[in-house]
Amino acid sequence: MIYLWNVWVGMYYFCQIIMNTILQQLKEDAAASLQTIYSLTIAPTEILINETKPDFAGDYSIVTFALSKQLSLKPDAIAHAIGEHLVANYSEKYAAFDVIQGFLNITIQPVLFLNYLQENINAIQYLPSTGKKIMIEFSSPNTNKPLHFGHLRNNFLGDSLSRILAANGHTVIKSNLLNDRGIHICKSMYAWQAFGNGETPTSSGKKGDHLVGYYYVLFENKMKEEAAAITEELLQNNFSKINESQINATEKLVIAYNNAAEANKKKDIKDKIVDIAKANTNYMQGAREMLLKWEENDADTIALWQEMNSWVITGFENTYSKLGIHFDKYYKESETYLLGKKIVLAGVDNGVLFKKENNSVWIDLTADGLDEKLLLRGDGTSVYITQDIGTAQLKYNDYQLDQSLYVIADEQNYHMQVLKLILQKLGEPCAEGIQHVSYGLVELPSGRMKTREGTVVDADDTMDEMIAIAAKHTNELGKTEGFTTDELDTLYNTIGQGALKFFLLRVDAKKKMIFNPEESIDFHGFTGPFIQYAHARTCAILRKENTNKNVDVTIELLKAEKQVIKLCEQFTQSIMQSAAELNPSILCNYVFSVAKQLNSFLAELKVLTAETEEKKILRLQICELAKNTIATCLQLLGIQAPEKM
RNA sequence: GGUCCGGUAGCUCAGCUGGAUAGAGCAACAGCCUUCUAAGCUGUAGGCCCUUGGUUCGAAUCCAAGCCGGAUCACCA
Numbered sequence: 037m038i039y040l041w042n043v044w045v046g047m048y049y050f051c052q053i054i055m056n057t058i059l060q061q062l063k064e065d066a067a068a069s070l071q072t073i074y075s076l077t078i079a080p081t082e083i084l085i086n087e088t089k090p091d092f093a094g095d096y097s098i099v100t101f102a103l104s105k106q107l108s109l110k111p112d113a114i115a116h117a118i119g120e121h122l123v124a125n126y127s128e129k130y131a132a133f134d135v136i137q138g139f140l141n142i143t144i145q146p147v148l149f150l151n152y153l154q155e156n157i158n159a160i161q162y163l164p165s166t167g168k169k170i171m172i173e174f175s176s177p178n179t180n181k182p183l184h185f186g187h188l189r190n191n192f193l194g195d196s197l198s199r200i201l202a203a204n205g206h207t208v209i210k211s212n213l214l215n216d217r218g219i220h221i222c223k224s225m226y227a228w229q230a231f232g233n234g235e236t237p238t239s240s241g242k243k244g245d246h247l248v249g250y251y252y253v254l255f256e257n258k259m260k261e262e263a264a265a266i267t268e269e270l271l272q273n274n275f276s277k278i279n280e281s282q283i284n285a286t287e288k289l290v291i292a293y294n295n296a297a298e299a300n301k302k303k304d305i306k307d308k309i310v311d312i313a314k315a316n317t318n319y320m321q322g323a324r325e326m327l328l329k330w331e332e333n334d335a336d337t338i339a340l341w342q343e344m345n346s347w348v349i350t351g352f353e354n355t356y357s358k359l360g361i362h363f364d365k366y367y368k369e370s371e372t373y374l375l376g377k378k379i380v381l382a383g384v385d386n387g388v389l390f391k392k393e394n395n396s397v398w399i400d401l402t403a404d405g406l407d408e409k410l411l412l413r414g415d416g417t418s419v420y421i422t423q424d425i426g427t428a429q430l431k432y433n434d435y436q437l438d439q440s441l442y443v444i445a446d447e448q449n450y451h452m453q454v455l456k457l458i459l460q461k462l463g464e465p466c467a468e469g470i471q472h473v474s475y476g477l478v479e480l481p482s483g484r485m486k487t488r489e490g491t492v493v494d495a496d497d498t499m500d501e502m503i504a505i506a507a508k509h510t511n512e513l514g515k516t517e518g519f520t521t522d523e524l525d526t527l528y529n530t531i532g533q534g535a536l537k538f539f540l541l542r543v544d545a546k547k548k549m550i551f552n553p554e555e556s557i558d559f560h561g562f563t564g565p566f567i568q569y570a571h572a573r574t575c576a577i578l579r580k581e582n583t584n585k586n587v588d589v590t591i592e593l594l595k596a597e598k599q600v601i602k603l604c605e606q607f608t609q610s611i612m613q614s615a616a617e618l619n620p621s622i623l624c625n626y627v628f629s630v631a632k633q634l635n636s637f638l639a640e641l642k643v644l645t646a647e648t649e650e651k652k653i654l655r656l657q658i659c660e661l662a663k664n665t666i667a668t669c670l671q672l673l674g675i676q677a678p679e680k681m
Numbered sequence: 682g683g684u685c686c687g688g689u690a691g692c693u694c695a696g697c698u699g700g701a702u703a704g705a706g707c708a709a710c711a712g713c714c715u716u717c718u719a720a721g722c723u724g725u726a727g728g729c730c731c732u733u734g735g736u737u738c739g740a741a742u743c744c745a746a747g748c749c750g751g752a753u754c755a756c757c758a
Contacts, residue, residue: 219757547687
């Protein structure tokens, strides 16, 4: 695998091959034919070509209805004319044609497939370098709790996209923005100080992120308890625990609560009262004081913050490494928020932004159909988007990016739209390249996961469970004779991780998905292990016999043989489309179809005991091509391809 | 309420820049291991593609209206 990777990297940097797929050639040739026959100038991309349905003879079908309109001729007449022209003038590529109701079904010369087989058998070719530099930010966790199942989708998407973009010839920088500052961080710090008794990851044997997460949840629970008590007092018209300035408004809410008739309305009002109670708990006051001290650079607070952050980050690194993910660059919100503030203040001087009477800074986006947006609070502290402005500029200056992608859940669509718009208005050169890779949240059957309510599925637990299930399945099948303990562990990890990654990547990222922890993730059908298994089986054949001999390019191809090569040949298209749509699920569907086709091929035809020596060579090479295509696709999905399983 | 996203087989999802009889996987049913790994292969069954109207030779796909579900519109992050 390592060797192959080096080959790929080499190809990526030095290979300047212009990718010319069969489909592209057909489009170009069809466009040329139309030019010759009808003097019709049409871009090859405008020509609609589908794969020919299995019931008809042919490989690809040109759909001529649209042309019929432009040429004022019957579809069948055009189809016949193009078909005859193609077969007459490009006989080395097109063997035959057939016209059925406006569809021109073209049979590709087998030699084209056989040439592809020869040229790609040892290494599947990526696209030549574009010179384009793209940063992709993903994961970006808060440093107050461990990663959960939702992060897994984010991480796998980001990791896979970075690989896919690299395969498309771009230079990719993977970045991770740590949200390491703010009130949520102070909450876990406060609770640790109050209840931790000096507990550390070393003293407790707990993973750092889990340890800190425990105190975050503890804070929330304790604070909620206190808030519940205060709420009771408020409902009894006792307002002694809350801030004087809030008493009047709270009093009105309590009256409204008592007068409300409908249960829904009562609940809404009570929620508001609870919010006020929460803000007035000793816990929240403690956390706020801590944040203030942090911003004032209080030595003890900073020391505690650094220590607890380091625990979390060590924990994250452990998880990332288990997931097979690494980053080229870490950014920290604590290091960028001041830069953002500076840019915003400069924007005030330029007159792009404006101040309100209480000194808060705003941008007016009403002309763009959005609202006014706050960029700095009245007290001068920055809000969430302020640091994003700083980070965006910093990224651009660090790497001179052509494009800057953000893998962030779709709940932040508005936020990302606003961010780009603000940077544009500020005249920041980084603005144009910003693009949000939006994905749907992973939900449980019961609804959204919430750390504070303890309804999250933990990332580490999920991985461990997947590996355990992989081990169970593997042992039941009993095919791992001769494996060492280490090899077995690696295999369980490979399969468990493959199942999980494929499960999360196979669905269109834009769509939200529901994950039911009660139903285990499948290992059959449209899954990672299915594809890994096709790879392993093929490896088994190739271990027994391999060949360096060239295939006779005049050999006749059986349908099962041709189908495999034909699908493999569509690899380039598949990675181009995945990159264009920033969507790894396209690649998942593609590699599944290759694996399925390969399995059918292996079920139908003998390889090692083929009818003739020529057929054996051909089929061994088809195995090699398909195996490499599958391994390459899996690699682009961040999934390992085992040689035995 | 404004904006955005989704609604396809019992379940999970492809297909959506309009094109041939709407496809996979799971679950169900029926076959296939003295022959390269059965985590596999082959077959059967299962569909008012949310509704209504429009555009078109042709609509799951485009447009409009509506229904259902979700996100978002904070001096939260």
